[in-house]
Amino acid sequence: xxxxxxxxxxxxxxxxxxxxxxxxxxxxxxxxxxxxxxxxxxxxxxxxxxxxxxxxxxxxxxxxxxxxxxxxxxxxxxxxxxxxxxxxxxxxxxxxxxxxxxxxxxxxxxxxxxxxxxxxxxxxxxxxxxxxxxxxxxxxxxxxxxxxxxxxxxxxxxxxxxxxxxxxxxxxxxxxxxxxxxxxxxxxxxxxxxxxxxxxxxxxxxxxxxxxxxxxxxxxxxxxxxxxxxxxxxxxxxxxxxxxxxxxxxxxxxxxxxxxxxxxxxxxxxxxxxxxxxxxxxxxxxxxxxxxxxxxxxxxxxxxxxxxxxxxxxxxxxxxxxxxxxxxxxxxxxxxxxxxxxxxxxxxxxxxxxxxxxxxxxxxxxxxxxxxxxxxxxxxxxxxxxxxxxxxxxxxxxxxxxxxxxxxxxxxxxxxxxxxxxxxxxxxxxxxxxxxxxxxxxxxxxxxxxxxxxxxxxxxxxxxxxxxxxxxxxxxxxxxxxxxxxxxxxxxxxxxxxxxxxxxxxxxxxxxxxxxxxxxxxxxxxxxxxxxxxxxxxxxxxxxxxxxxxxxxxxxxxxxxxxxxxxxxxxxxxxxxxxxxxxxxxxxxxxxxxxxxxxxxxxxxxxxxxxxxx
Amino acid sequence: xxxxxxxxxxxxxxxxxxxxxxxxxxxxxxxxxxxxxxxxxxxxxxxxxxxxxxxxxxxxxxxxxxxxxxxxxxxxxxxxxxxxxxxxxxxxxxxxxxxxxxxxxxxxxxxxxxxxxxxxxxxxxxxxxxxxxxxxxxxxxxxxxxxxxxxxxxxxxxxxxxxxxxxxxxxxxxxxxxxxxxxxxxxxxxxxxxxxxxxxxxxxxxxxxxxxxxxxxxxxxxxxxxxxxxxxxxxxxxxxxxxxxxxxxxxxxxxxxxxxxxxxxxxxxxxxxxxxxxxxxxxxxxxxxxxxxxxxxxxxxxxxxxxxxxxxxxxxxxxxxxxxxxxxxxxxxxxxxxxxxxxxxxxx
Numbered sequence: 001x002x003x004x005x006x007x008x009x010x011x012x013x014x015x016x017x018x019x020x021x022x023x024x025x026x027x028x029x030x031x032x033x034x035x036x037x038x039x040x041x042x043x044x045x046x047x048x049x050x051x052x053x054x055x056x057x058x059x060x061x062x063x064x065x066x067x068x069x070x071x072x073x074x075x076x077x078x079x080x081x082x083x084x085x086x087x088x089x090x091x092x093x094x095x096x097x098x099x100x101x102x103x104x105x106x107x108x109x110x111x112x113x114x115x116x117x118x119x120x121x122x123x124x125x126x127x128x129x130x131x132x133x134x135x136x137x138x139x140x141x142x143x144x145x146x147x148x149x150x151x152x153x154x155x156x157x158x159x160x161x162x163x164x165x166x167x168x169x170x171x172x173x174x175x176x177x178x179x180x181x182x183x184x185x186x187x188x189x190x191x192x193x194x195x196x197x198x199x200x201x202x203x204x205x206x207x208x209x210x211x212x213x214x215x216x217x218x219x220x221x222x223x224x225x226x227x228x229x230x231x232x233x234x235x236x237x238x239x240x241x242x243x244x245x246x247x248x249x250x251x252x253x254x255x256x257x258x259x260x261x262x263x264x265x266x267x268x269x270x271x272x273x274x275x276x277x278x279x280x281x282x283x284x285x286x287x288x289x290x291x292x293x294x295x296x297x298x299x300x301x302x303x304x305x306x307x308x309x310x311x312x313x314x315x316x317x318x319x320x321x322x323x324x325x326x327x328x329x330x331x332x333x334x335x336x337x338x339x340x341x342x343x344x345x346x347x348x349x350x351x352x353x354x355x356x357x358x359x360x361x362x363x364x365x366x367x368x369x370x371x372x373x374x375x376x377x378x379x380x381x382x383x384x385x386x387x388x389x390x391x392x393x394x395x396x397x398x399x400x401x402x403x404x405x406x407x408x409x410x411x412x413x414x415x416x417x418x419x420x421x422x423x424x425x426x427x428x429x430x431x432x433x434x435x436x437x438x439x440x441x442x443x444x445x446x447x448x449x450x451x452x453x454x455x456x457x458x459x460x461x462x463x464x465x466x467x468x469x470x471x472x473x474x475x476x477x478x479x480x481x482x483x484x485x486x487x488x489x490x491x492x493x494x495x496x497x498x499x500x501x502x503x504x505x506x507x508x509x510x511x512x513x514x515x516x517x518x519x520x521x522x523x524x525x526x527x528x529x530x531x532x533x534x535x536x537x538x539x540x541x542x543x544x545x546x547x548x549x550x551x552x553x554x555x556x557x558x559x560x561x562x563x564x565x566x567x568x569x570x571x572x573x574x575x576x577x578x579x580x581x582x583x584x585x586x587x588x589x590x591x592x593x594x595x596x597x598x599x600x601x602x603x604x605x606x607x608x609x610x611x612x613x614x
Numbered sequence: 615x616x617x618x619x620x621x622x623x624x625x626x627x628x629x630x631x632x633x634x635x636x637x638x639x640x641x642x643x644x645x646x647x648x649x650x651x652x653x654x655x656x657x658x659x660x661x662x663x664x665x666x667x668x669x670x671x672x673x674x675x676x677x678x679x680x681x682x683x684x685x686x687x688x689x690x691x692x693x694x695x696x697x698x699x700x701x702x703x704x705x706x707x708x709x710x711x712x713x714x715x716x717x718x719x720x721x722x723x724x725x726x727x728x729x730x731x732x733x734x735x736x737x738x739x740x741x742x743x744x745x746x747x748x749x750x751x752x753x754x755x756x757x758x759x760x761x762x763x764x765x766x767x768x769x770x771x772x773x774x775x776x777x778x779x780x781x782x783x784x785x786x787x788x789x790x791x792x793x794x795x796x797x798x799x800x801x802x803x804x805x806x807x808x809x810x811x812x813x814x815x816x817x818x819x820x821x822x823x824x825x826x827x828x829x830x831x832x833x834x835x836x837x838x839x840x841x842x843x844x845x846x847x848x849x850x851x852x853x854x855x856x857x858x859x860x861x862x863x864x865x866x867x868x869x870x871x872x873x874x875x876x877x878x879x880x881x882x883x884x885x886x887x888x889x890x891x892x893x894x895x896x897x898x899x900x901x902x903x904x905x906x907x908x909x910x911x912x913x914x915x916x917x918x919x920x921x922x923x924x925x926x927x928x929x930x931x932x933x934x935x936x937x938x939x940x941x942x943x944x945x946x947x948x949x950x951x952x953x954x955x956x957x958x959x960x961x962x
């Protein structure tokens with residue numbers, strides 16, 4: 001048991017004036033592998049279906065079953081769906097963590113708990129709702145083997161009753177969750193939810209502050225995780241060869257993709273697949289296959305996390321030097337391999353920007369939302385073929401594995417850009433080609449695909465030791481010429497990567513720069529700084545590396561710019577320093593969080609307030 | 615009075631009208647006498663003689679002397695010289711993208727038996743349709759003479775150091791993992807290597823061809839078991855091979871028990887004539903037993919060790935269409951608006 005001291009506190013009085021209507025965080029603490037995921041998803045969906053913006057974050061251990069796990073639902077009428085540190089409503093189902101979970105709550109929070117845990121004795125400044133789960137589950141679930149799974153649904157009913165979630169919406173969410181094929185299971189669970197609701201109705205008098213009221217802010221919206229959004233993006237980008245190796249938190253990206261491809265990318269007439277997905281033997285092989293396929297003209301990809309990128313480093317350097325396109329998803333997590341694989345971080349930025357050995361630098365896209373995971377995936381495949389180079393798409397565990405609300409994805413308007421590829425007819429007309437010649441002045445040569453039916457189509461691909469005609473050379477002028485072309489190509493990319501997103505406020509003297517999943521916390525922090533401290537703050541979110549010129553302009557236009565990093569060493573700030581003038585570098589300040597949880601707005605706000613006071 | 619010069623003899627061409635020059639590569643930079651150069655010559659001859667369009671071949675290699683050699687043959691074929699040991703991954707990816715390519719991979723013994731052993735193994739497991747030539751000299755040439763994992767126990771380095779580890783036998787490993795065509799040859803055996811290479815060109819599936827290919831600079835001395843002299847003494851040909859291409863008539867009677875005729879995927883045939891002891895090249899166990907037995911007698915068994923023409927390739931298992939998926943039109947790889955709407959509705 002926890003050794004935490006019980007601190008005496010003022011007894012509670014009901015304070016209706018401080019009601020938290022559609023603005024609270026609810027946390028469910030359970031044991032990994034107890035089947036709570038369904039109950040939690042149903043709860044989140046029911047709130048979402050009532051028109052209230054939500055997000056769901058699963059904080060889970062690196063374990064199959066038995067260790068504690070927490071699922072946090074944030075409901076926000078303001079649309080804030082980033083993490084919030086404070087928990088307003090706790091459902092304590094895990095004996096192992098219950099005491100500590102309760103002791104961490106702020107005064108006034110509510111606790112639904114499994115009655116035998118006797119948590120009500122711990123504090124006097126919380127609202128406790130004990131529920132005899134085992135007693136309630138027995139009559140609704142005659143099969144004792146299933147009770148462990150079904151009892152979780154009881155708290156959905158209890159919470160629905162206490163928060164005012166409409167039971168019709170719980171039912172709808174439940175049916176959706178189980179699908180038509182598991183109607184029986186849905187029925188069983190619905191009985192449990194109702195039992196919970198009835199118990200709460202008869203046993204409790206509502207005295208905590210959390211409440212939901214129907215709104216209209218989620219009409220037409222979807223709930224999806226970033227890995228699924230990236231998978232859908234890849235499918236609609238026309239990916240044809242996928243090679244991967246399982247690694248948390250990226251595995252579900254490809255697993256989801258497999259499911260969609262089987263449904264939508266098998267030719268209905270011939271029954272043949274229009275894609276190949278290979279679970280490789282390791283990341284050394286998955287990147288090799290992706291590059292081999294990209295070289296042969298396929299839209300290819302792999303998905304991995306930090307440890308996988310380390311293994312891929314050598315091959316990715318070859319891809320850079322030899323101008324081979326592919327798309328690499330990095331769903332970042334805390335390092336190293338035996339680190340905290342189920343915690344989030346933006347820790348791969350510096351190592352990836354220059355991944356491999358020698359003079360290498362790579363374009364990286366930073367989607368921040370489900371919509372961008374989808375749309376920027378499509379852009380990344382176009383970009384890889386346009387520039388004939390490995391392109392990284394960076395997400396992280398928070399974006400990739402958590403549930404996010406989003407607008408319905410928009411179908412790509414532009415046709416696929418397959419880049420500069422010469423056909424047999426082109427070769428007839430041209431009489432030949434120089435693979436690495438910079439004909440157009442953008443640093444990108446014309447390529448042919450193996451198998452092109454023309455004797456002049458062929459060229460020999462190797463690392464850096466080649467001249468413009470792809471012939472072997474170790475001459476210094478050839479080497480320098482090729483390296484300068486690659487550097488020039490990188491500069492061309494700067495003008496074609498997705499532009500930053502900006503939110504500007506009148507009179508702002510300071511700015512915030514953040515990328516990817518830090519966006520939610522950063523924008524909420526801008527609101528907090530203005531509302532609580534009267535400080536207007538401008539915000540810029542680069543959507544890709546290399547940074548566009550907008551970044552330097554933004555910094556020059558502000559007295560101080562706070563760079564938000566979800567890593568210890570301020571990797572985004574460090575990367576920016578490499579591209580900025582000394583005057584701009586002097587304006588940079590660092591806000592860092594690296595505890596493994598998604599960054600929250602309060603952390604950013606507090607740090608900026610602290611530094612501004614200096 | 616001078617007699618007019620005789621007209622030049624007509625240019626000799628193969629059945630698709632290409633001369634042998636069209637199958638050559640750039641000038642070799644390997645040592646004079648290197649076994650790899652002989653292998654390159656055999657590749658040139660075989661592709662020329664069979665009339666393969668070189669621009670439909672894709673060459674793959676890793677790192678090392680052997681991996682340089684694709685530059686020295688089939689100059690009119692695309693090639694990708696990759697990273698050490700990872701030729702199989704590159705080739706697998708490219709062949710998935712374009713299943714119409716005729717893939718030819720070259721690995722060294724460092725590639726195949728050390729750094730890329732895992733990739734070699736999984737390529738075999740997948741039965742990737744690729745000709746995989748292992749140019750096996752038991753030594754790291756480019757880094758100047760270290761033992762490789764195929765060096766025999768007790769063989770010596772040029773400086774006298776003795777190898778204290780037993781070797782991996784790439785053929786035995788490939789058999790164990792389920793390879794569908796396994797052969798061993800010697801770079802100095804022109805006729806046998808030609809027949810094996812031609813069979814590999816016709817075989818549908820992975821061909822593992824381990825070619826003992828002496829390194830004249832670092833491993834051709836007394837004490838080496840991968841030298842020309844050693845091979846001349848210890849090479850034991852298991853069978854005599856005749857490759858009969860599809861476009862030639864094969865209606866020659868074969869006496870019962872004298873030879874085995876293996877029909878290959880493209881209509882050509884491999885005729886295997888037994889030498890000495892009874893050996894069935896369609897039995898994996900027999901092949902493994904023969905290798906084991908030869909090892910005890912310090913013989914290097916060469917010839918076709920195993921052939922299985924019935925196993926599906928990786929492309930079959932992935933249900934790929936006959937045309938390259940890499941270049942399918944947008945209408946076949948980007949699902950419709952209706953599909954997106956269907957998925958969105960499921961997520962609402």
